Amino acid sequence: MKAFLAAAATEDIGEPALNIAIFAVFVVITLLIVLRASRTSRTATQYYAASRAFDGRQNGVAISGDYLSAASFLGIAGAIAIYGYDGFLYSIGFLVAWLVALLLVAELLRNTGRFTLADVLSFRLRNTPVRTAAAISTLCVSFFYLLAQMAGAGGLVNLLLGVEGSTGQNITIAIVGILMIVYVMVGGMKGTTWVQIIKAILLIAGAALMTVWVLAQEGFNLSALLGDAAANAPKGEAVLEPMLQYGLNDTSKINFISLALALVLGTAGLPHVLMRFYTVPSSKEARRSVVWAIWVIGIFYLFTLVLGYGAMKLVGPERILAAPGKQNSAAPLLAYELGGTLLLGIIAAVAFATILAVVAGLTIAASASFAHDVYSHVIKKGQMNADDEVRVARRTAIVIGAVAILGGIFAKDQNIAFLVALAFAVAASANLPTILYSLFWRRFNTRGALWSIYGGLISAIFLIVFSPTVSGKVGPDGASLSMIKDTSIDFHWFPLENPGIISIPLAFFLGWLGTVTSREPVDATRFAEMEVRSLTGAGAEKAVQH
Amino acid sequence: MSTTPTRPSGGSTYEEVQSSAEFTELRRRFRRFVFPMTALFLAWYFLYVILAAYATDFMATKVLGNINVGIIFGLLQFVSTFAITMIYARWADREFDPTAERLRDHIEAGEVQ
Numbered sequence: 001m002k003a004f005l006a007a008a009a010t011e012d013i014g015e016p017a018l019n020i021a022i023f024a025v026f027v028v029i030t031l032l033i034v035l036r037a038s039r040t041s042r043t044a045t046q047y048y049a050a051s052r053a054f055d056g057r058q059n060g061v062a063i064s065g066d067y068l069s070a071a072s073f074l075g076i077a078g079a080i081a082i083y084g085y086d087g088f089l090y091s092i093g094f095l096v097a098w099l100v101a102l103l104l105v106a107e108l109l110r111n112t113g114r115f116t117l118a119d120v121l122s123f124r125l126r127n128t129p130v131r132t133a134a135a136i137s138t139l140c141v142s143f144f145y146l147l148a149q150m151a152g153a154g155g156l157v158n159l160l161l162g163v164e165g166s167t168g169q170n171i172t173i174a175i176v177g178i179l180m181i182v183y184v185m186v187g188g189m190k191g192t193t194w195v196q197i198i199k200a201i202l203l204i205a206g207a208a209l210m211t212v213w214v215l216a217q218e219g220f221n222l223s224a225l226l227g228d229a230a231a232n233a234p235k236g237e238a239v240l241e242p243m244l245q246y247g248l249n250d251t252s253k254i255n256f257i258s259l260a261l262a263l264v265l266g267t268a269g270l271p272h273v274l275m276r277f278y279t280v281p282s283s284k285e286a287r288r289s290v291v292w293a294i295w296v297i298g299i300f301y302l303f304t305l306v307l308g309y310g311a312m313k314l315v316g317p318e319r320i321l322a323a324p325g326k327q328n329s330a331a332p333l334l335a336y337e338l339g340g341t342l343l344l345g346i347i348a349a350v351a352f353a354t355i356l357a358v359v360a361g362l363t364i365a366a367s368a369s370f371a372h373d374v375y376s377h378v379i380k381k382g383q384m385n386a387d388d389e390v391r392v393a394r395r396t397a398i399v400i401g402a403v404a405i406l407g408g409i410f411a412k413d414q415n416i417a418f419l420v421a422l423a424f425a426v427a428a429s430a431n432l433p434t435i436l437y438s439l440f441w442r443r444f445n446t447r448g449a450l451w452s453i454y455g456g457l458i459s460a461i462f463l464i465v466f467s468p469t470v471s472g473k474v475g476p477d478g479a480s481l482s483m484i485k486d487t488s489i490d491f492h493w494f495p496l497e498n499p500g501i502i503s504i505p506l507a508f509f510l511g512w513l514g515t516v517t518s519r520e521p522v523d524a525t526r527f528a529e530m531e532v533r534s535l536t537g538a539g540a541e542k543a544v545q546h
Numbered sequence: 547m548s549t550t551p552t553r554p555s556g557g558s559t560y561e562e563v564q565s566s567a568e569f570t571e572l573r574r575r576f577r578r579f580v581f582p583m584t585a586l587f588l589a590w591y592f593l594y595v596i597l598a599a600y601a602t603d604f605m606a607t608k609v610l611g612n613i614n615v616g617i618i619f620g621l622l623q624f625v626s627t628f629a630i631t632m633i634y635a636r637w638a639d640r641e642f643d644p645t646a647e648r649l650r651d652h653i654e655a656g657e658v659q
Contacts, residue, residue, distance in 0.1 A: 085616060089598055092623045096591045099630055103580040223611030230612065241606040242598035242616050253599045260595040264588070287638060294631045298624055528564040535572060536646045538563075538653040 015341045019160055022349035026202070027179060027356075033194045034187030041188030043544075044386035047393060048115040048368045049278040050190035051544040056285040058197060060292020063276050065196030066361040067094075067267075067293070068203060068300055069145075070152045070328070070354050071420045076301070077334075078327035080308020082317050084229075084239025086246055087308055089256075091301035093263030098297065100432075101268040102290040107283035108439050108534040109274060114541050116365075117274050118373040121434055121453075124526035126446040128378055133453040135373035137430035138271040140457060141423050142366035143407075145272070146359060146400070148419035150176065150408025153355045156325055160332060160348035170409050176356055177405035183360045184367065184397045189279060192360045199350075199357040204296065206350045207303040210331075213338050214310035222306075229309040232316050239312065255496045259421060262500030266424030269431030272365035281543035310334055359404065367396035421498050422464055429456030429503040433511045439534060441515075442527055448515030456507030463499035468492050563653055572645050579637060587630055594619055 041047045054062070072094065079087030113119035118134035153176045183195055218224040226240055233239045246256035267273065277286045311320065311334040323329040335347035371393035376384045411419070433452045437444040464470065472490030473481040480487045496502075533539050563569050597605055598616065605616035 085598075085620075088617075088620055089595075092591075092594070092620055096587065096623060096627055099587050099627060100584070102631060103584050103634060221611075223613050226612040226617070237612075240612060240614060240617070241602055243602050246599070247602065256599055257595060260592075264591060284639075284643060287635060291631055291635050294627065298628060302624060525559075525561060529560040531573070532560045532563045532569060532653070535576060536569075536650040536653060538650040 015345065016160075018341060018345040019348040022345045023352050026198075026349055026353050030195045030198060030353075031182070033198070034183050034191035037187040037191035037194060041186070041190060042387070042390065044115070044372070044390055045541075045544050046190070047188040047390045048275075048364075048372065049541075050188070050193055052279060052281050052541060053543050054193060054279045054285075056280055056288025057292050058193070059276060059280050059285070059289040061200045061296060062193045062196040062279075063273060063289055063293040064296040064300070065198075065200035065203070065357055066272055066276060067297060068200065068354065069149060069358040069420075070156070070351060071148065072300075073203060073207070073304070073354055074152075074156070074328040074331050074351060075420075076304045077307045077311060078320065078330040079245075080305060081311035081315070081320055081330035081334075082327055083245040084233070084235075084309070084312070085242045086244055088305055089242060089260070090263070091304060093260050094267070095294070095298050095301055097264045097267035098290060098294045100265065101273070102287070102294065104439070105268045105274070105435060106277050106286045106290045109435070110277045110280070110283045110286035111534045111537045111540040112439075112530055113278065115275070115278055115372050116369050117271050117431065117435070118369065118377075121438055121449060123438065123530050124523050125438070125444075125449050126520075130446055130449050130453075131373050132378050133450055134431075134434070135369045135378070137426065137453050137457050138369040138373075139366055140461075141269075141271055141427045141431070142362045142369075142400075143403075144419050144423040144426065145270075146362045146366070146404045147407045147411050148423065149355050149359045149362070150404050151411040151419070152328070153352070153359075153408065156328060156351060156355075160325075160351065169412055173408040173412065174405050176352075176359065177401045177408065179356055180359045180363055180404070181398055181401035183356075184363045184401075185394045189275075189364055192357075192364050193276075193279060195357045195360055199353045200296065202350050203354060204300060204303075206335075206347055207300060207307065210310070210335060210338060210343075210347075211303040211306045214306050214314075214334075225306065225309055225313065229312040232313050234317065251495045254501065255498055258496050258498040258501035261504055262421065262425040262428050262498055265428035265432050265500075265504060267427075269427035269435065270423075271369065271427075271431070272361045275365045275368065276361075278541070283537050283540065307331055307334060314338070363397050363400050363404070366400050367393045370396045370400075422460070425464075425498055425500045425503060426457055426460045428500060429460045429507040430454075431456075433504075433507045437511050437515075438530075442531075443515055443522055444511070445515050445518050445520045445522065447518035447520065448511045448513075451514030452507045452511030455510035456503055459506050460499045460503040463494050463496075463502060466492050466494045467497050467499065468495070469497045473497075560653075563649070568645070568649055568652075572642075572649060575645075576642060579634075579642075583630060583634065587626065590626060591623065594623055 040051065045051055076087055076091050079090060109120050112123055117138055118131045121134045122130040150173055153173055183191055215225065230237045230239050235244060238244050246252050277289065280286050280289055308330065311330040314337045315330065315333045320327065320330045320333060323333060332344055332347055332351065336344040371389050375392050376382065376389045430453050433456065434449050437448060468482060470492065471482050471484045472492040474487055475481045605614065607615045609615060609618060
C-alpha cells in the first residue's frame with residue numbers, strides 16, 4: 001500500500017485494468033493464430049522453418065518484429081529523451097548493421113544451410129567439433145538476449161500494469177515465460193512468425209501515430225521540436241550534440257567506439273535473426289526479406305528520434321528518471337501525455353507484445369540449435385529421425401522457458417542494457433568472423449573456426465566479467481551502477497564496458513592464426529559444393545507444399 | 547554430414563562447375579560489387595562514429611535553425627543505408643540473378659561445360 005501511494009504520488013500511470021485488457025486481446029488473437037499454425041508444425045522443416053513458405057515481405061516484417069525488441073522501442077526512445085543525440089547514435093548502429101546481413105550473409109546462408117547457423121559453419125569443416133562450438137555460441141547469445149528481455153518485462157510491470165512489489169513482478173515474468181513456451185511449442189516457427197508480424201505492425205502503427213502527433217504540435221518542423229526539447233532539458237542545447245552520455249573522457253569515448261563496432265557487426269551474427277532466412281523459399285526471397293526489414297527498421301528508428309525528443313519536450317528528463325522504470329518509461333509517459341489513458345494502454349500492450357514476441361523468437365532459435373545441432377548431430381551422430389528431433393526441440397523449449405523465467409526473476413533488478421550489448425558483442429566476436437571466413441576464404445579450416453568461435457566467445461565474456469559493468473562502477477551519488485550492487489566489491493581491471501573493440505579483432509585474428517597453423521587439408525569437394533551452392537542456389541532447400 | 551547434398555545429376559561435379567568460366571565470372575562480379583560496397587558503408591559509418599566522438603564542435607555546428615551537422619550526418623546514414631539497399635537489390639535482380647539462375651538450371655540439368 002505504501003509503495004502504491006508512493007507511485008501514485010510520483011506519477012499517474014493511467015488505468016492498469018485497461019492496459020491489461022488490451023494486452024489480453026493481443027494474447028487471445030495471437031493464441032488463436034498459433035493454434036491454427038499448429039496443424040502444420042509436425043515435421044522438422046515445418047517446425048523450424050515454417051515449411052519455408054513465407055514470402056520476402058512477410059518475413060521482412062517478421063524480422064523487424066524479432067529485431068525491434070523492448071530495448072529498441074523503449075530503450076532508444078528513452079535514451080534520446082534523457083541523453084539526446086547519443087541515443088540516436090545507438091539506433092544508427094542497429095540499422096547500418098543490416099547492410100552486412102544484406103550484402104554478405106543472408107542469401108549465401110539461405111543457400112547453404114537448412115535450419116541453424118551451425119549447418120553453414122560445419123558445411124565443409126569437421127562436423128562434430130564445429131557444430132558443437134557454433135551451438136554453444138548460439139545458446140550463449142540467445143541466453144544473454146533472453147535474460148535482458150525477461151528482466152525488462154519485470155521492470156516494466158511497475159509502470160505499465162500497476163503491479164507492485166517483487167511477487168507481482170515475478171508472477172508477470174512467469175506469465176510471459178509460460179505464454180512464450182505455448183507459442184513456440186504449439187505454433188513452431190510458423191506460429192512464432194505470425195506473432196512477430198502482428199506485433200511489428202502494431203508497434204509501427206503505434207509509433208507512427210505518436211510521431212505524427214508530436215510533429216503536428218510543432219507544425220511538422222523538426223527544428224522547432226529540437227528547440228523545444230532542448231529548452232525543457234537541464235543540459236540545454238547539449239542534448240542536440242553528441243557525447244553527452246559517452247563524452248566524459250577518453251575511456252568513455254573508446255567505450256563508445258567499441259559499442260559502435262559491436263552493434264554494426266553483431267546483427268549479422270544473431271542466431272534468431274539468421275534462422276529467419278530459412279523460412280522463405282529461396283535466396284531471392286531472403287534478399288527481399290532484408291530489404292523489407294531495412295525499410296521497416298529504418299523508418300521505425302526515425303520515429304524513435306521524434307518520440308525521444310518529443311518525450312524530452314512534453315515529459316522532461318527529470319520526470320522520466322523519477323518514474324518507475326526510469327529511462328524505459330519515456331515512451332509510455334509520452335503516450336499518456338498525448339493520448340491519455342487509452343493511448344497509454346495501447347502502447348503498454350504493444351511494449352508487452354514486443355517482449356513476448358522477441359522472447360518467442362529467441363526460444364525457437366535456441367531450442368532448434370539444441371535439438372538439431374547438439375542432440376541430433378553431436379549426441380546421436382545424425383542417427384535420429386526428424387520427428388524425434390522435433391519432439392526434443394519442443395521439450396527444449398520448455399526447459400529454455402523455465403531457465404528464462406528463473407533468470408528473469410533473478411535479473412529483474414539488474415541493469416539490463418549491458419546484457420543486450422553483451423549479446424551483440426558475443427555475436428559479433430564468436431559468430432560473424434567464422435561465418436565470413438567459411439563463406440569467402442577457401443583455406444579456412446576446423447582449427448580456425450574453433451579458435452575464432454571459442455576465442456571470441458571466451459574473450460568477450462571474460463572481458464565483461466572484469467569490466468565496470470559487473471563491478472566497481474560508482475555513480476556521482478555514490479550508488480553502484482554495476483551488476484554487483486555492493487560497492488566494496490570491485491574486481492574490475494578492464495576499463496571498457498563493451499569488449500567488442502578487443503574481442504572482435506581478436507576473433508578475426510584467431511580465425512586466421514588457427515587456419516594457417518593447422519595442417520588439415522582443404523576439403524576441395526565440399527568447398528566447391530559450398531561455393532557453387534551459395535552463389536547459384538543450386539541444391540538449396542526448397543519450400544514444402546502442403 | 548547428415549544433409550544429403552544434391553549431386554548435379556549429369557556428369558559434371560561441383561568442382562567442375564566451380565572452375566568453369568561462367569561460374570568464375572559470376573563470383574568475380576558478385577565480389578566486385580559487394581566487397582567495395584561493404585568497405586564504403588563501413589568507412590562512412592566509422593567516419594561518422596569518430597566524428598561524433600572526437601569532433602563534437604564540428605557536429606554541433608548549426609545549419610538550419612536547431613538542426614546541426616550531427617543531426618544531418620545521422621540522417622544521411624539513414625539515406626545511405628536505404629540507397630545502398632535499393633542499389634544492391636536492383637543490381638542483384640537485374641545483373642546477378644539471371645546468370646545465377648541460368649547456371650543453377652544448368653547444374654541441376656547436368657549441362658555445365
